[in-house]
Amino acid sequence: MSAPARTLHLGAILAGVGTTHDDWRDPDLPGDASVDIQWYIDAARRAEAAKFDLVFIVDSPYITPDSAPHFLNRLEPLTLLSALAVSTSRIGLVATLTTSYWEPYNVARQFASLDNISRGRAAWNVVTTGLEGAARNYGRDDHFDHAERYQRAAEFVSVVQGLWDSYEDDAFPRDKAAGVFLDKGKQHPLNHKGRFFSVAGPLALTRSPQGQPVIFQAGDSDAGRDLGATIADATFASAENFEAAQAYYADLKARAKAKGRDPEQIKVFPGVVVTLADTQEEAERLAAQHEAELDLDKLLVQLGRPFNYHDFRQYDLDAPFPDLSHVSLNGYKGHAERIVRTAREENLTLREAAWRFGRWRSGFVGTPEVVADEIERWFVGRAADGFNIHVSKPGAFAQFTEKVVPILQQRGLFRTEYTAQTLRGHLGLPVPANRHAVARTLGQAAE
Structure with missing residues (x-):
């Protein structure tokens, strides 16, 4: 049998008033967009109407007075996405959360809750926190060493995934006649004792229809790429140009393959800013005008x-x-x-x-056809499996969904309708089997 054709994936980075210093001045953007839940709901619904795979929430636990406007005043990602979960029905929900200043049990519970609330649409963007100043917000004088952060992250994710498997999928018969709510043999403690964490478990929450939340990862250092190749279902990548994106893509897939993984089961999403206009000249003029105003x-x-x-x-x-x-x-x-x-x-x-x-470099500038051509070039040229589109300027995002997405659909690159209910389904990722159910089956087969 031939391998299934690759399908382009699209995400929308919902960054309110913007992660650069000037986006907030757009006349169509509410000045309080980063804390206005209705702005997020409207943006997520627009992305869902365009059949996007996911919306993506960036985050970090440290700011200064000079931080970009969105960083200065924004909603906590999991609280925000819980609101979006009940305001949408199909689109995936990705939240950024650091492994450096949280505990695995809390994180496992929060993401499993979001995954159940959304019926299998949650994803965790695993980061280790790049801002050293974050340490002082969590009772530490010094930030964790870079190598230690990634070692801690690997164990952290392993613990969280272990907790997500606390219940086998049929652990709750809920048999009222027999008075049996739980099959106790299908509840499993974790009893993890490692270098960084000691977690007994079990987690008091069952799995969602997608089994476990999807794991994203964002990190471009050697240790970051290695962690991504080990744990990630998808990565949020930054690339200065097509050649750099190709190099990152090839490196990450090679690392995944060396670890015994199927490289097609780790999706690469570069982040991009799109400047659109009806003519190439006008698009380039708008991009140049934006540059001049920086x-x-x-x-x-x-x-x-x-x-x-x-x-x-x-x-x-x-x-x-x-x-x-x-x-x-x-x-x-x-x-x-x-x-x-x-x-x-x-x-x-x-x-x-x-x-x-000092500015976002990955940008596609041109008419809808030219931007679609560039997206196709990156996708076909194995520089990306999908893209995270920055959403700050409402008009620009509306143009993308109304003019670029239909071209991608006409070319057979992007879906015209959702064919799955879960984020794993959108991304073409398998539902991970519950480890305890697998062990039980293997044990029975060996008898």
Whole structure:
């Protein structure tokens, strides 16, 4: 039998007033969008009407007065997505949550609850927290070391997934006549004792129709990619261009295969910003206008974020990119190292680095046909399995759903109707078997 054809996947990053410093000024965007649940509901329903796979909520546990508007004032992801779960019916719901400053039992319970509320549409975007300042919000003087964060994350996810299997799928007969609510032989404690966590279990919640929430992962360092290849069903990737996206895609899939996984069972979603217009000239004019309106001071703030908001405003803008050997890279390590390496290799000044890295680089600019062509090129060229589209400017997202999505559908790349009820179904991922049910079956077969 031939392998099934690949299907393009689409996600919508719902970022309220924006993760850059100027999006909030869009006249069609409410100034309080990041805390307005109706804005999120309307955006999620628009994405669902366009048959998107998922909506995606980014998050981090640390801010400064210079943080981008959305970061300064936003709703907690799981609370937000619980509201979206009862305001939508098909679209997947992805929440970002750190393994560095939570406990596995709480996380297992929260995501399993969202998964049950949504009837199998939840996903957890696993991060280890790149901002060192987060430590002081959780009773620590220092952030976890980068390598330790990823070791902790691997054990954390393993514990959470173990807790999600606390009940076999038929553990609750609910036989009123016989008075049997639970088949006690199908409830399983975890009894985990590891380097970072000791968790007895069981979790007091059954599995959803998709078995377990989908696991996303976002991390571009070597340790981050290795964790993604180990645990992730999908990754939220950042790519500066097509070639960089191809390289990341090939590397991640190769790592997954080396770990004995089917590379097709880990989906790669680069994040992109789309600028659309009826003509190519107008789209390029809009993109150029946006560039011209960018504030260099704010770009320097964005440049500093991967370095734990290091203040780049103290340096000469037209001197070579500064020596940061004294600055800790124990945050967004992969991104920070790439900036330092690129600045050195290309002899960038600080001003050039700010324009290069202080704004979102993955952008598709053009007419609906041109943008659809580019999406198809990335998809067919194995630079992506899908895309997370940034949603801040309402008009731009409406244009994408109304003009680009139909072209992708006409080309047979993207669905015209949902064919599944769960997020795993949308992504073409299997329902993971309950480990205890599998062990029981294997034990019976061996007898």
